[in-house]
Amino acid sequence: MPWRRPRKKVDRPVNVSRAIEETLEELSAGEDDDVCVELADVDGASVVEAATGEADTEDRAPSLLAQQLSRVELSDAAVVAPVRSTERPEDGVDLAVEAARGLRLRNPVLTASGTFGQGVEYAELIDVSRLGAIVNKGTTVLARPGNPQYRIAETPSGILNSIGLENPGAAGVAKKYARAWAQLGVPVIVNVAGYSVDDYVSVVSEFAGIPSVVAYELNISCPNVKGGMLFGFDPDLAGQVTAAVKQETDLPVIVKLTPNAPDVVAVARAIEQAGADGLTAINTVLGMRIDTRKRRPILGTGSGGLSGPAIRPIAVHITYQVAQAVSIPIIGAGGVTSAEDALEFLMAGASAVQVGTATFADPLAPLRVVEGLAAYVRANRLSSIREVIGVALPRSERVE
C-alpha cells in the first residue's frame, strides 16, 4: 500500500496500545504481508489519516505536531492499557525489600530517573507492574527546555549525557500523569530537582495526594544544570534541603548522591542526620568527549554525566563506603544491566537497585534483573533476597 501524505484531521484511534499488541501478535504469527502499514499505524495518527481527507492548509492551528506534543503517551490516560504478564518467574519468591525507611517494595528493582520517562512509554513494551517501583524523569518547578544539542554521546561501556532536565514542570507532570500512573500498577517515586530549597519544597507539594506517588527522590546532583550539583557537594546544603522536604511531606524522602562530591560519605551522613529515609548511590560521573574533526566537545554543554557499566565499580565502591557510614537503606545505581550486577550492589549494602542505561539497549533489562534475582534466591535456597543485603561488608557492619 503506497504511503500518502497526511491530509485531514481525523480522530485518533482511542486504543493505541491495543494496536501495538495486535501488531506484535501479528508479526509473531508471521502475518507480515502488511508490516509497513501496521508499524506506521502504531506510530501515530498522521499515517492513519493518510488514507482519507483533503489538503492540509498552511495555517491550521494547532498543527498535527502540536497536538501530538500536547497529549500523554498513548493518547489519553483513560485508555492506557499497560502490557500485563500472566506467568511471572518471580512469583512465589520473596523479593520484597525496604528500599527506604517506610518504603516496602515487592522487589528491589527500580528504574533510574531519566531513563524511564514517566513510565507510560515503556508500558507499551513491558509489564511495568513487575518492577519494584519506577522513578520518573527529574522534575523542576517550572518547565525546562533542556540543553543544546548534542545531548548524548556513546562511550566505552557507557553513555555520556547532558539532557538538562527537560521537563514540563511539576504542575504539568502531576496533572498529565496522575491518572496514567494509577493505571500502571507500579509505585512511582518522583525525582525532584531544583536550584533552591524552596524549589524542592514546591515540587513536592505539587504531587501531594497522588496515590501512586510513594516517595520522593531528591536530585541534588544533576551535573548538567548550572548550580544543580551544589547541594550534593556540600553536607550542610544537602542537609538543609533534606530537612525542608521532610517537613513538607510524610512520604519517604530519598536523596541521590553525586560521586563528584569531594567527600560523598560526609554528604551521606549529613543527609541521614537531616532525616532522610534513604539514599541513592550514585548519580552520573562527570565526563567529556571531544569531536576531533570539529575540534570541540561533542556535547552541547561541553561536559556531561557518564552512566552505564563503565561507572559500576565506582558506584559499588561508594555504596560499600556509605553503607558503613549510615543506617538508612541505600538504593544502588550505576551500570546495573543484569541480576549479577544487582547482586554486587546488594552485597555491598544496597537494599535495592536502579536499572538505567541498560534499559536503552534492552527494554527488558529491568525485568531480566527481577527474574535473575528470583532465580538466584531459588538456586541458593534463600528464604528471601534480603539475606544477601550487605553480606560483602566487613563483618561488624553487616545488616543482620
Next chain:
Amino acid sequence: MTDALGPLLAWADQLCACGPWPMLAALGRMRDEAARASAVFPGRQVLLDAEIAVEQHMGCAMGVCRACVVVTASGNARVCREGPVFPLGEMRFSEGEPATVGLSA
C-alpha cells in the same frame, strides 16, 4: 544541491527530503521564500507541504530520554516519537543547523 530543485518543482507532486542539516536548512529557506511569494510561484505548494526526515543522536528511541529533541514551531519534539518525519514548515533551523533550545516542551 538545492539549485537542482528549481526545474523539478515545476511539476513535482511532493517533496520529501533527507540529508545533512545544512541542506535541510537550505530547503527551509526556500520554503520561507515560497511562503512569501505569490500563489503562481512555481512549486510553491510543494515547498509548503514538503516533509523532511531528520537525524539526531538518540539514546532510548522510546521517547523517554529526550536526547533526540529538535526545536519545532510547536515546541521541542522527539525525533524518535514525533519524528523522524516532520513537516518542513515546523522545523526551526539556526545557521544551517537544527535550532536546539529556546522553546519549552
